[in-house]
Amino acid sequence: MEREKGMSRRDFLKISASLGAGLAIGASGMAAIGKAVQPAELAIADNGGLTTEERIPMYGEHQAGIVTPQQTYMYLVSFRITAADRAAVIRLFRDWTKFADLGTAGSSMKSGSNPQLPPSDTGETLDLPAAKLTVTFGFGSSLFLQDGKDRFGLASKLPLYLQDIPRMPRDNLDPLMSGGDVCIQVCAEDQQVAFHAARNFIRLSTGSAAVNWLQEGFISGGGGKTPRNLFGFKDGTANRLHDTPGGYDSVVWAGDGEPDWMRGGSYMAYRKVRMLLEVWDRSSLADQEDTFGRYKESGAAYGRKEEFDEVDPSQLPDRSHVRLAKETKQLIHRRGYSYTDGVDPRTGNIDAGLLFVSYQRNPEEQLLPMLKLMQSRDALNEYAVHVASGMFACPGGLREGEYIGQRLLES
Ligand SMILES: C=CC1=C(C)c2cc3[nH]c(cc4nc(cc5[nH]c(cc1n2)c(C)c5CCC(=O)O)C(CCC(=O)O)=C4C)c(C)c3C=C
Numbered sequence: 001m002e003r004e005k006g007m008s009r010r011d012f013l014k015i016s017a018s019l020g021a022g023l024a025i026g027a028s029g030m031a032a033i034g035k036a037v038q039p040a041e042l043a044i045a046d047n048g049g050l051t052t053e054e055r056i057p058m059y060g061e062h063q064a065g066i067v068t069p070q071q072t073y074m075y076l077v078s079f080r081i082t083a084a085d086r087a088a089v090i091r092l093f094r095d096w097t098k099f100a101d102l103g104t105a106g107s108s109m110k111s112g113s114n115p116q117l118p119p120s121d122t123g124e125t126l127d128l129p130a131a132k133l134t135v136t137f138g139f140g141s142s143l144f145l146q147d148g149k150d151r152f153g154l155a156s157k158l159p160l161y162l163q164d165i166p167r168m169p170r171d172n173l174d175p176l177m178s179g180g181d182v183c184i185q186v187c188a189e190d191q192q193v194a195f196h197a198a199r200n201f202i203r204l205s206t207g208s209a210a211v212n213w214l215q216e217g218f219i220s221g222g223g224g225k226t227p228r229n230l231f232g233f234k235d236g237t238a239n240r241l242h243d244t245p246g247g248y249d250s251v252v253w254a255g256d257g258e259p260d261w262m263r264g265g266s267y268m269a270y271r272k273v274r275m276l277l278e279v280w281d282r283s284s285l286a287d288q289e290d291t292f293g294r295y296k297e298s299g300a301a302y303g304r305k306e307e308f309d310e311v312d313p314s315q316l317p318d319r320s321h322v323r324l325a326k327e328t329k330q331l332i333h334r335r336g337y338s339y340t341d342g343v344d345p346r347t348g349n350i351d352a353g354l355l356f357v358s359y360q361r362n363p364e365e366q367l368l369p370m371l372k373l374m375q376s377r378d379a380l381n382e383y384a385v386h387v388a389s390g391m392f393a394c395p396g397g398l399r400e401g402e403y404i405g406q407r408l409l410e411s
């Protein structure tokens with residue numbers, strides 16, 4: 001399939017204006033996706049000061065959005081596939097890929113010419129840039145096997161470590177907000193761009209999939225600083241430990257023994273962790289810092305001066321979060337976002353916390369022992385409750401012209 005170029009959203013508006021009227025978007029469904037033209041000279045001549053850095057390439061050895069520096073906004077959307085057969089799944093994945101291709105390039109679907117039909121694109125990003133949009137697809141174990149039965153003939157291609165995260169001692173999970181056949185992580189520097197993508201993935205799934213749940217996240221930071229979570233602590237510091245190509249190979253990218261489609265992929269673990277802000281806010285600074293074994297302001301580990309100074313676990317409280325993580329001697333790549341779900345009307349407490357997302361090549365070895373240890377001993381447990389969970393296998397990166405999951409569905 002040759003990649004057909006869309007037009008930049010700014011160009012789209014410009015052309016619409018020069019025609020004296022907004023272009024009527026009419027073709028329904030995905031027939032019109034990818035048929036837009038790219039007026040290259042316009043895209044270059046008037047880019048509103050944007051640079052190519054605002055686009056993150058969707059194609060490559062790995063999917064974008066995994067080791068990509070974290071954008072400010074994230075949506076996680078989980079779907080259950082309702083399509084009857086593999087051909088319908090393929091159509092859906094093709095449509096999603098085409099949409100992701102256009103969105104990450106800062107382009108729009110071509111307008112249709114039939115005003116009697118719904119517009120092809122919902123339109124809220126027509127004058128917005130790509131804003132570093134990334135789209136990362138992951139597959140849950142239920143896409144392969146449901147109630148022990150092969151689904152879509154994929155059972156033999158189940159990746160080595162794909163399973164739901166086993167029940168943990170302190171879990172308080174909502175099954176309706178957990179798991180799913182497919183999870184799409186959408187991230188961008190502009191919330192409307194991110195939401196637009198999430199919304200259109202839902203729209204395009206009509207008839208082939210249904211949404212299970214959607215989560216919205218945000219982080220602080222920028223300027224290369226580690227973002228702070230809602231407890232006010234720098235969160236993500238230790239990612240620096242594996243921030244090299246070799247480090248990502250040993251921590252993030254799935255490899256040996258995996259089915260071909262998983263090569264260059266990764267496992268996404270998800271935990272929605274409610275953080276008890278009112279309890280935390282009443283605790284002393286000393287208790288807060290003892291909880292992590294790091295100083296709040298600088299982010300340095302106990303006994304150290306700077307955020308990135310090497311941690312000496314023996315200087316950290318026994319039950320501190322970082323000390324427990326170090327005990328497992330494992331590394332994971334964390335890409336968490338804060339969330340707020342308003343206020344619990346029964347208690348008046350703020351409903352907020354962390355959408356913990358981590359990527360690893362082998363969750364059984366790297367993540368589960370850590371999670372078990374933390375759930376049984378972590379000082380953080382006094383202030384946090386795990387309320388939702390998920391594990392998804394994210395395929396390797398796409399070549400241009402390929403659709404997501406093609407090597408899984410067609411090999
Ligand atoms: C099982 C995995 C983890 C869960 C779940 C988790 C929840 C969680 N974490 C914080 C805040 C911080 N975590 C920090 C470090 C850290 N956390 C994990 C794993 C889980 N966290 C690891 C592997 C590490 C790195 C440890 C290391 O090697 O140094 C930190 C310290 C700064 C940092 O490195 O990011 C903070 C702060 C919260 C609030 C939370 C759930 C609500």
Ligand SMILES: [Fe+2]
Pocket residue numbers: 321
């Ligand atoms: Fe943590």
